[in-house]
């Protein structure tokens with residue numbers, strides 16, 4: 176995250192002709208004024224806005240796209256496309272949404288298309304894996320880039336070499352973790368809890384509220400919701416412990432497959448204890464406990480070659 180922050184400062188400095196040091200000072204002052212409630216990156220954006228800088232005419236690298244940014248322009252190679260999904264809008268009409276992943280030489284990002292004209296480029300086969308697209312006037316929603324009807328999407332014949340399809344996860348110790356860190360930790364599973372089940376909207380994947388058998392999405396109204404599970408797992412790497420959240424997609428990689436079978440799941444959870452693995456994800460603040468929590472995005476077995484190398488040392 177730090178290099179990302181440095182890049183933003185550099186960019187602000189270049190456009191505004193203000194020294195990097197001066198910009199950093201302004202950012203720190205802004206954060207102090209807001210009692211540290213805002214991230215460095217967030218404060219950088221506020222400072223940029225105050226200096227009258229907009230990124231409207233700038234083409235940003237994917238790594239430079241930050242939550243909350245609007246009217247951003249970027250370029251990326253399509254590395255994954257999912258077929259459009261149909262959902263019911265609040266008015267009861269059929270809406271469509273499609274996702275893709277784009278990558279450049281700095282990073283990669285999920286792109287969400289809401290406009291039918293953009294979606295038709297996927298349906299007609301104009302946007303496929305390997306093609307480079309240019310995006311203008313899109314907005315960042317959390318860590319995703321969203322394109323509405325005011326956004327532009329174009330296929331270009333520019334080429335991008337050395338795209339980064341793996342996300343950038345730095346390895347850190349649990350005791351060093353800070354809010355919104357994107358990291359890899361190597362740790363032992365020391366405890367796991369019973370699964371919690373919840374329902375999500377099939378279009379936007381946001382939590383759907385349940386009343387009897389009726390599920391509602393804030394954005395998409397009445398939906399046929401997907402049932403999902405999560406399990407809290409406690410990790411320990413010798414420096415500290417942290418509570419994590421493992422969602423459905425990662426549970427099988429950890430070794431939890433029989434979520435609905437109480438007895439089998441107890442056995443699977445027992446087998447987990449003491450297992451050492453690599454966990455990739457993001458640190459966020461748990462609002463209920465007001466403690467850091469690690470959201471697992473990917474799990475890996477520890478590579479035997481790596482272990483052998485360590486034993487040799």
Ligand SMILES: [Zn+2]
Nearest residue numbers: 376379392395
């Ligand atoms: Zn929805």
